[in-house]
Each structure stands twice: as C-alpha cells, then as structure tokens.
Amino acid sequence: MNFDFSDDQKQLRDQARKFLAEKCPPKAVRVVLDGKTPYDKELWKGLAEMGFLGVAIPEEFGGAGAGHLELCVIAEEMGRANAPVPFSSTVYLAAEALLIAGSDAQKKKWLPAIASGEAIGTLALFEGKGNPSPKNVKLTAANGVLNGVKKPVADGAIADFAVVAARTGSSGRDSDISLFLVELRAGGVEVKSLTNLDPTRGQAEIAFKDCKAEPLGAAGEGWSILTQVLDRAAVLCAFEQVGGADRALEMGRDYALDRIAFGRPIGSFQAVKHMLADMYVSATLARSNSYYGAWALSTNAAELPEAAAAARISATQAFQHCAKNNIQVHGGMGFTWEFDCHIYYRRANAMALGLGSLSYWEDQLIDRMRKKNAA
Amino acid sequence: MNFDDTPQEAEFRATARAWISANAPKQYEEELRKSSLGRTVLKNADILQVAKAWQKKKADAGWACLHWPKEYGGRGASPIERVIWQQEEGPYGQLSRMFIIGHGMCGPTMMAFAREEHKRRYLPPLASGENVWCQLFSEPAGGSDVAGLRTRAEKDGDDWVINGQKIWTSGAHYSDYGILLTRTDPTVPKHKGLTMFFLDMKSPGVEVRPIKQASGASDFNEVYFTNVRIPDHQRLGEVGDGWNVSLTTLMNERSAIGAAVSTGFPELFEYCSSLILDDGPAIEDRAVRSKLANWAVKASGLKYTSMRAISALSKGERPGPENSIGKLVAGSMIQDVATYALDLQGAAGVVSGENAELAGRFQAMLLRAPGTRVEGGTDEIMRNIIAERVLGLPGDIRVDKDVPFNKIPTKGRN
Numbered sequence: 001m002n003f004d005f006s007d008d009q010k011q012l013r014d015q016a017r018k019f020l021a022e023k024c025p026p027k028a029v030r031v032v033l034d035g036k037t038p039y040d041k042e043l044w045k046g047l048a049e050m051g052f053l054g055v056a057i058p059e060e061f062g063g064a065g066a067g068h069l070e071l072c073v074i075a076e077e078m079g080r081a082n083a084p085v086p087f088s089s090t091v092y093l094a095a096e097a098l099l100i101a102g103s104d105a106q107k108k109k110w111l112p113a114i115a116s117g118e119a120i121g122t123l124a125l126f127e128g129k130g131n132p133s134p135k136n137v138k139l140t141a142a143n144g145v146l147n148g149v150k151k152p153v154a155d156g157a158i159a160d161f162a163v164v165a166a167r168t169g170s171s172g173r174d175s176d177i178s179l180f181l182v183e184l185r186a187g188g189v190e191v192k193s194l195t196n197l198d199p200t201r202g203q204a205e206i207a208f209k210d211c212k213a214e215p216l217g218a219a220g221e222g223w224s225i226l227t228q229v230l231d232r233a234a235v236l237c238a239f240e241q242v243g244g245a246d247r248a249l250e251m252g253r254d255y256a257l258d259r260i261a262f263g264r265p266i267g268s269f270q271a272v273k274h275m276l277a278d279m280y281v282s283a284t285l286a287r288s289n290s291y292y293g294a295w296a297l298s299t300n301a302a303e304l305p306e307a308a309a310a311a312r313i314s315a316t317q318a319f320q321h322c323a324k325n326n327i328q329v330h331g332g333m334g335f336t337w338e339f340d341c342h343i344y345y346r347r348a349n350a351m352a353l354g355l356g357s358l359s360y361w362e363d364q365l366i367d368r369m370r371k372k373n374a375a
Numbered sequence: 376m377n378f379d380d381t382p383q384e385a386e387f388r389a390t391a392r393a394w395i396s397a398n399a400p401k402q403y404e405e406e407l408r409k410s411s412l413g414r415t416v417l418k419n420a421d422i423l424q425v426a427k428a429w430q431k432k433k434a435d436a437g438w439a440c441l442h443w444p445k446e447y448g449g450r451g452a453s454p455i456e457r458v459i460w461q462q463e464e465g466p467y468g469q470l471s472r473m474f475i476i477g478h479g480m481c482g483p484t485m486m487a488f489a490r491e492e493h494k495r496r497y498l499p500p501l502a503s504g505e506n507v508w509c510q511l512f513s514e515p516a517g518g519s520d521v522a523g524l525r526t527r528a529e530k531d532g533d534d535w536v537i538n539g540q541k542i543w544t545s546g547a548h549y550s551d552y553g554i555l556l557t558r559t560d561p562t563v564p565k566h567k568g569l570t571m572f573f574l575d576m577k578s579p580g581v582e583v584r585p586i587k588q589a590s591g592a593s594d595f596n597e598v599y600f601t602n603v604r605i606p607d608h609q610r611l612g613e614v615g616d617g618w619n620v621s622l623t624t625l626m627n628e629r630s631a632i633g634a635a636v637s638t639g640f641p642e643l644f645e646y647c648s649s650l651i652l653d654d655g656p657a658i659e660d661r662a663v664r665s666k667l668a669n670w671a672v673k674a675s676g677l678k679y680t681s682m683r684a685i686s687a688l689s690k691g692e693r694p695g696p697e698n699s700i701g702k703l704v705a706g707s708m709i710q711d712v713a714t715y716a717l718d719l720q721g722a723a724g725v726v727s728g729e730n731a732e733l734a735g736r737f738q739a740m741l742l743r744a745p746g747t748r749v750e751g752g753t754d755e756i757m758r759n760i761i762a763e764r765v766l767g768l769p770g771d772i773r774v775d776k777d778v779p780f781n782k783i784p785t786k787g788r789n
C-alpha cells in the first residue's frame with residue numbers, strides 16, 4: 001500500500017501553491033469580490049500557460065496528459081487561494097463531460113481551447129430549487145432545438161459554451177434526459193447575471209429560446225453521463241474544499257498566535273485551542289476521504305460513486321466548519337469585509353450547494369453503500 | 376403556575392391591543408413580518424425614519440420604554456406588562472432594533488449613575504427615539520477583554536480630554552449620544568483605572584468612520600477621539616470606578632440582547648411548511664422533521680427560560696448570568712438554521728438578493744449570523760460566564776490581574 005501522492009505530484013502541488021501565492025493573493029481575489037471584473041483574466045491566462053487547465057486532458061487534445069491525481073493537487077491549491085476563475089465549471093464539469101461523452105470532433109474543437117484558456121465552459125443542469133434528478137429537468141430538446149431556462153449556472157455569464165441537460169422523453173425514466181452542447185454567444189441564448197453568496201464566482205440564469213444545439217453523447221444517455229460527471233466533479237471539488245478548509249484553519253491558527261487578550265495570546269485559551277483542534281480534525285477526515293476519492297477517480301474504480309459521495313460530504317462539512325469558526329476565532333475582526341475570513345465563509349457555503357446540497361449527497365452515499373452491499 | 380392574564384393584565388393587554396391597532400404603521404406590517412436577522416428592509420421608506428416616528432408616537436401615548444419610571448419617559452410598567460406589550464406589538468417590534476443599545480444598555484446605566492438633572496434632560500428623548508445612543512466600549516485592543524481598553528481621559532480643569540479609538544460601535548453613524556468607557560489611570564491594575572462618561576457625539580474631535588461588515592452592510596463603526604472635551608458633570612460613577620459601572624451596562628446588555636435574539640426557527644418552520652422538495656412536502660420528510668424537532672425544543676427552551684426569568688424579575692429578583700444562555704444558544708443555532716434552509720433549496724440556495732427564494736431571507740441570515748456569535752460577548756466568553764459565574768468553577772489563571780495596566784504583555788509570538 002502507498003496511500004499518498006507521488007513525489008512528482010507533491011512537487012506539482014508546491015509549484016501550484018507558489019504560482020497562486022504570487023498570481024492570486026487576496027488582493028487579486030478582492031478585485032473580483034468587489035465586482036470590478038467577473039473573473040481574473042490574467043490568472044486564467046497564467047493557469048493555461050502553466051498547463052494547469054489541461055493537466056488531465058490527453059495530449060492529443062492539447063492537454064498535458066498527466067492525470068486526475070495531478071488535477072486533484074491543483075484543485076486543492078485553487079481552493080486554498082480561493083481563486084476567482086471558472087476553473088471548476090470549465091475543468092471539472094465541461095471538460096469531464098467532453099472526455100466522457102464528446103465526439104472526436106467535439107473534443108478536437110473544445111478540449112484544446114480549454115487547455116489553452118481560450119474557452120470557458122460550464123454545465124447547465126439546475127432549473128431553480130431542487131437537487132440533481134431527471135425529474136427536475138424541464139428544459140426540452142426537440143429537433144436539435146432547446147427551449148427552457150437554467151438557473152443557477154455557475155460562471156454562466158462568462159462561459160463560451162455549456163453542456164445542457166435537456167428532456168427528450170417523458171417515460172419517467174433516466175433515459176428521458178439527453179445532453180447538448182451549446183455555444184452561448186449564439187442566437188437563442190439570453191444570459192442574466194445573478195447576485196450570489198460568493199461574488200468571487202459568478203452565477204447566471206440562462207434562457208434558451210429555440211436555440212440550436214448539438215447532441216453530446218448518445219440520445220437518452222444524458223443522465224448516466226451526468227451522474228459520472230457529477231461524481232468526478234465531487235471528488236475534484238472536495239479537493240478545493242479541503243484546500244479552503246486548510247487555509248481557514250491556518251488563518252485561525254495564525255491569528256490565535258498573534259492576538260492578545262487578557263495579557264496572553266488567545267490561542268492559550270483552551271476554548272480557542274479546542275475550536276482550532278476540532279477544525280483540524282474535520283479537515284483531516286475530509287482530506288483522507290478525498291484521497292480515497294482521488295484514488296477511485298484516477299483508477300476508474302467501481303468504488304467511485306461511493307467514494308465521491310463520501311469525499312463530497314466530508315469536505316463540504318469540513319470547509320463549512322473551518323470557515324465559520326475561523327470567523328469566530330477572529331472575533332469582531334472576522335466579521336469585517338476587510339479581513340479575508342468571510343471570503344472563505346462565502347465560498348464554503350456556495351460550494352456546499354454547487355453540485356447539489358449536502359443532504360442530497362448524504363442520501364446518495366447511503367443508497368450507494370446499500371447497493372454495493374447488496375451486490 | 377399558569378400563563379393566564381390577571382384581570383389587570385388582561386385590561387392592560389386590551390388597552391395595548393386597541394392602541395396598537397389604531398396607531399401602528401400598518402403599511403409596513405407585511406414587510407416587517409418578512410424581515411429577519413440580517414434583512415430588515417422597507418422598500419419605499421427609510422427604516423430609520425419609520426422607526427423613529429413609531430417610537431415617538433408610542434412615547435407620546437406612554438408606550439415607550441414601558442418599565443422606565445414616568446419622569447424619565449417610561450410608563451412605570453411591570454416586567455409582565457412589558458412582555459404583554461411585546462407580544463401585542465408583534466412585527467412592529469422589529470422597529471425597536473435600532474434602539475436596543477440605547478434603551479437596553481445606555482438608559483439603565485444613565486439611570487443608575489447620572490445626576491438627576493441629566494436623567495430628566497436626556498432620558499425622555501432617548502425613550503422617545505428622538506435621540507439615539509450608542510455604546511463606546513470595545514477597542515482594537517479590547518473586545519472580550521474590554522478592561523484592556525486604552526482610550527485615555529485626562530483631567531484638564533473641569534473637563535476631561537479624550538484621546539483614542541473605539542471600534543465596532545453599532546449605530547455610531549446615526550447616534551446623538553454615547554456612553555464611553557475610558558482609561559483614567561494606566562499605572563494601576565487594569566480594572567481599577569477606568570472611568571465612564573456620556574457624551575454628545577457631535578462634540579468637536581469625534582470622528583465616526585463606518586466599517587463594512589462581512590455581510591456587506593455597514594452597521595458598526597470606528598470612532599476616533601482627538602482632544603474631545605467632556606465636562607466632569609457628564610461622568611458616570613466615580614473616577615476609577617468605570618469597571619463597576621460598565622458591569623451594569625453589560626448585565627443589561629445580556630438581558631437586552633438575550634431577550635431580543637432570534638433563533639431563525641419560526642422562519643424555518645414557516646418555510647418548511649410550504650416547501651415542496653423533490654420527494655414531496657418538506658414538512659412530511661423524516662430528515663427535515665428530525666432537524667425541525669431538534670431546533671423546536673431549543674427555541675421553546677429559550678422562550679420558556681426567558682419567561683421564567685421574567686417571572687423571577689417580577690418578584691423583584693435581579694437578572695443573573697443565567698441569561699447568557701440565550702445568545703449562546705441562539706447565535707450558532709441561527710447560523711445552522713440558515714445553512715439548512717439553503718441546503719433545502721439545493722443549488723439554487725447560492726443565489727442571493729431579490730432573485731433568491733423568499734427574496735434572499737435565509738442567505739442574508741447566513742451572512743449576518745457570524746456577528747451574533749461575537750457581539751455582546753463571544754460564545755466562548757458566554758461559556759466562561761456560565762462555567763464560572765453560574766457553576767462556580769475557578770476562573771482562568773490570570774496574568775493581567777494585579778499588574779499595573781502599562782506592564783501587561785501586549786505581544787503574541789514574535
């Protein structure tokens with residue numbers, strides 16, 4: 001057994017951390033937070049140049065052809081830096097969907113553009129309240145034309161293309177759903193930005209009116225593809241969440257060492273110590289669950305569905321827990337706009353909802369465990 | 376043991392109800408009902424003006440600060456009558472939020488320590504909302520450790536000259552007066568060198584700078600003092616006795632905030648009662664019910680704890696440190712409740728503002744909640760109070776207690 005990343009992968013993580021520390025300091029995050037630009041374009045370009053956008057994209061499609069373990073370590077650093085770029089939408093959702101289900105022509109067209117930073121992609125799945133479920137897909141596709149509204153769509157306002165889940169049947173089965181690929185700058189698409197909990201990542205409402213679209217994957221295979229995409233993205237997001245949780249924990253630890261009250265560092269109060277120790281515990285459990293998810297993802301293991309749900313739940317809980325108690329350790333300072341604590345609190349709570357809520361994934365985990373036990 | 380009104384209480388209730396129904400600003404009722412922590416907004420009116428107008432109207436008819444003596448602008452009402460009033464005032468009570476600090480903390484401190492002529496002059500316009508007051512205690516170097524504050528007051532003739540900085544002062548930007556805790560002697564142990572004053576916020580040398588909160592709003596401020604002169608007759612309590620004076624304020628703060636604190640439960644219950652989840656009505660879902668039940672008993676536990684406290688109060692007992700549990704329980708509860716309400720919305724929960732579910736009620740609650748766990752004493756300080764003051768456990772070993780203030784360590788790791 002060697003349940004750890006390789007030295008090369010760890011080196012890649014250090015390289016990503018160094019790069020992001022330089023190119024994505026809190027000051028840069030705040031430019032997006034304050035609404036001065038919808039995402040950090042310079043950083044996006046830099047990520048492409050470093051080869052991070054295409055790290056898991058095969059070389060024949062313009063990527064680095066490394067693998068998903070490499071992508072996991074980069075994801076962790078993206079979370080730690082709270083990078084204000086459409087990384088998860090483009091790389092974990094759009095690119096993964098293309099890799100799983102794209103035709104050769106589609107892959108040739110979009111994957112190199114993703115790797116080079118020229119194309120931003122996203123997944124348009126949700127239609128208001130509710131969790132991932134074929135039932136909740138109301139947008140219709142008929143004769144290659146889409147009609148309906150998706151919201152929220154992460155990074156929808158800056159994306160060049162979207163993978164859209166559409167209803168192509170009414171049997172009440174998963175096979176009612178098919179996927180389509182839509183260029184968002186084309187006719188029949190109306191995009192509206194939505195204010196959201198985490199202004200460092202955009203959310204949008206996208207209306208499709210008689211919008212031409214090409215199929216992605218076979219007709220009726222949409223839900224099965226989506227399930228795979230969501231599981232893969234759950235693992236990758238978990239790494240971002242673990243990175244964010246760790247950063248929040250570090251901020252709290254550092255503040256507890258520096259801040260003096262009653263003539264001593266607040267970190268010498270057991271209440272503060274225990275708060276930080278509990279944060280460490282949840283971040284560690286999340287990290288270990290996420291490593292297991294990474295193993296399953298990178299080896300295409302049969303355990304992936306269960307591992308992905310476990311990573312998702314554990315990392316969601318840890319990031320939320322660390323982000324909120326980091327504010328608490330900071331006292332009044334933690335509740336200011338000026339300190340960065342709220343940036344992680346916002347991101348943690350937004351990420352907890354992005355692929356479907358925590359309670360949805362809790363349900364999924366138990367379903368999947370039961371299925372495995374029955375098999 | 377009963378919850379029945381006595382004949383006098385019933386009469387009081389009927390009079391209050393009739394007056395409220397004839398006088399309340401009904402055009403705002405709907406919006407006030409929908410407001411909650413982090414989101415009290417009126418679309419077409421300035422809430423500050425609406426709140427002031429309502430308070431003035433109440434004061435003119437004798438319904439402001441009910442438990443205060445009549446000569447200071449109150450009604451001389453009993454604690455029970457005060458509760459009855461709050462029950463009857465319902466959503467319009469939201470308009471009292473901006474007066475909590477003035478009425479709950481500054482007023483009682485003035486009543487206990489100000490000169491008679493000052494009480495007669497300053498308390499009635501405080502009660503009627505014509506003047507708003509703020510509490511200038513916390514400083515960059517002293518929040519939990521408020522006795523560690525550094526703002527200096529130095530005697531100069533009949534005046535005191537104030538230099539220093541306060542922080543987190545809620546409402547300072549719209550306040551007319553404030554109570555101010557200062558250090559008058561840095562050479563004695565820290566609790567012994569403090570003195571309390573009240574001052575006009577428009578005094579020369581007072582500068583208020585709003586702080587933007589994590590939630591994006593700006594309800595609190597930094598307040599800078601540069602050679603601000605306060606006449607000695609505006610001193611509250613003896614020179615060097617500021618700590619004892621401030622304890623009066625803080626004890627009142629605990630019960631004022633404790634009583635006003637919201638848990639988010641009524642909002643969540645209402646939401647779940649009509650919400651349809653993917654598998655049917657939320658209110659019929661076992662997992663949802665389990666969460667609701669858990670929070671229901673916390674909310675009712677707090678409600679009845681506060682009723683027990685009021686019953687004790689009406690028998691003449693003083694509000695004790697037990698009141699600390701209100702904010703301790705409600706603070707993290709409302710944070711969890713808001714998180715869960717968004718969870719129930721699925722991915723759509725991320726959307727905030729007017730386009731969001733219930734116009735972003737729970738999103739706003741989530742972003743405001745961390746402040747509740749800090750303001751008026753952090754969760755950790757509340758637990759220390761319960762452990763030490765209620766249960767009688769020994770306090771932390773103190774390195775700062777009997778040392779002259781100017782000899783206390785001020786650096787963390789170096």
Ligand SMILES: Cc1cc2nc3c(=O)[nH]c(=O)nc-3n(C[C@H](O)[C@H](O)[C@H](O)COP(=O)(O)OP(=O)(O)OC[C@H]3O[C@@H](n4cnc5c(N)ncnc54)[C@H](O)[C@@H]3O)c2cc1C
Pocket residue numbers: 270
């Ligand atoms: C099932 C079991 C097996 C054990 N096996 C072994 C063994 O194999 N070898 C061995 O040497 N010992 C063993 N122990 C003893 C164990 O190490 C002690 O019981 C433990 O360290 C607590 O010490 P104590 O009993 O003196 O309690 P105390 O130290 O008096 O603790 C009482 C309470 O105070 C708390 N407390 C004490 N100090 C602090 C502090 N600094 N900060 C915060 N809270 C504090 C404790 O958490 C506890 O709640 C065992 C104990 C148990 C229960």
Ligand SMILES: Cc1cc2nc3c(=O)[nH]c(=O)nc-3n(C[C@H](O)[C@H](O)[C@H](O)COP(=O)(O)OP(=O)(O)OC[C@H]3O[C@@H](n4cnc5c(N)ncnc54)[C@H](O)[C@@H]3O)c2cc1C
Pocket residue numbers: 259261262266269270271272328329330331332333335476509510511512513514515516517518519520542543544545546595746747749750751752753754755756759
């Ligand atoms: C929304 C809001 C409104 C406010 N309004 C006002 C106001 O109107 N007027 C006013 O004067 N102040 C106000 N405050 C300030 C508030 O009272 C302080 O922020 C609070 O007491 C905490 O102090 P601090 O911010 O200095 O944090 P610190 O005291 O530095 O606390 C940092 C961390 O250390 C912990 N800690 C500190 N000491 C101990 C200890 N002995 N044992 C265990 N843990 C400890 C705390 O619990 C916290 O987790 C407001 C604060 C907020 C957030």
